[in-house]
């Protein structure tokens with residue numbers, strides 16, 4: 001079946017925004033499904049784009065939101081639980097409901113973003129819930145063509161990882177860093193978008209799950225030092241041991257804006273690294289962090305000043 005219309009849940013987010021641009025450029029009709037239309041304002045001018053309001057806990061039925069699509073891409077995810085939102089609801093129960101809706105509406109194609117090292121025995125609730133989501137989708141393998149992507153941390157313009165360190169580095173003379181020796185294999189957001197785009201109608205990716213990492217492994221402290229170097233600032237970075245990392249997270253959990261939680265610390269107890277090669281099926285090599293970092297951290301491109309004007313104007 002030819003895929004022309006694609007529903008993207010979580011399409012307004014960091015990965016979603018890169019992906020929706022790609023899908024629109026490739027000529028797909030894209031239905032961005034978001035809790036608030038306002039969240040999609042940076043995408044609204046793209047050709048072939050429609051926006052549908054939907055909340056996992058809202059009153060609009062999921063079937064209504066995805067009806068008429070030929071494929072569905074699920075990017076909905078949270079890093080921190082709240083009083084009203086649990087990891088299990090978002091990462092496990094919601095993908096199951098989504099697959100159920102796809103089955104009912106005969107939408108055969110579903111692509112789902114999980115996370116590297118998602119596992120039932122993982123040390124964090126985040127990673128266990130991500131595994132539960134994968135497991136729930138496994139139950140639909142006879143009826144749907146599911147592809148699961150399991151990336152390490154994703155970097156790029158607007159990421160919540162290196163940009164957070166960049167903000168802290170600019171703000172603080174000394175950075176006290178939790179879990180400094182945790183390992184990551186950062187992968188570029190445009191590469192993730194590309195993988196999704198290339199998977200959509202490639203039957204060889206149906207029923208497959210891919211671990212996705214970038215070309216190089218870094219410890220967290222190496223990433224923070226690299227961020228400081230890219231920003232051309234000198235900072236002292238002091239690594240905290242396990243106990244102090246917990247204490248720091250406990251303190252940060254009490255702030256109104258969640259920067260880090262103890263569950264995040266638990267996620268970092270396993271290295272977010274894969275021993276598998278980048279999948280040959282996608283026929284490209286992942287982008288290095290060093291080649292793009294200054295562009296998105298320093299806004300090193302001629303049109304970057306417009307971003308700042310847009311930000312100031314609240315657009």
Ligand SMILES: NC(=O)c1ccc[n+]([C@@H]2O[C@H](COP(=O)([O-])OP(=O)(O)OC[C@H]3O[C@@H](n4cnc5c(N)ncnc54)[C@H](OP(=O)(O)O)[C@@H]3O)[C@@H](O)[C@H]2O)c1
Pocket residue numbers: 009010011012013014015016033034035036039040054055056057074075076077078113114115116151152153154155160161
């Ligand atoms: N970024 C990474 O480093 C990374 C690494 C591994 C895996 N992942 C996974 O990749 C996916 C995308 O990540 P991201 O970094 O792009 O996340 P993001 O920027 O936080 O975007 C997440 C999206 O989820 C949607 N969402 C959240 N709660 C929702 C709710 N109650 N109802 C409906 N939609 C809701 C939001 O859409 P609206 O606000 O528009 O409603 C948002 O666009 C997630 O599943 C994440 O776990 C990310």
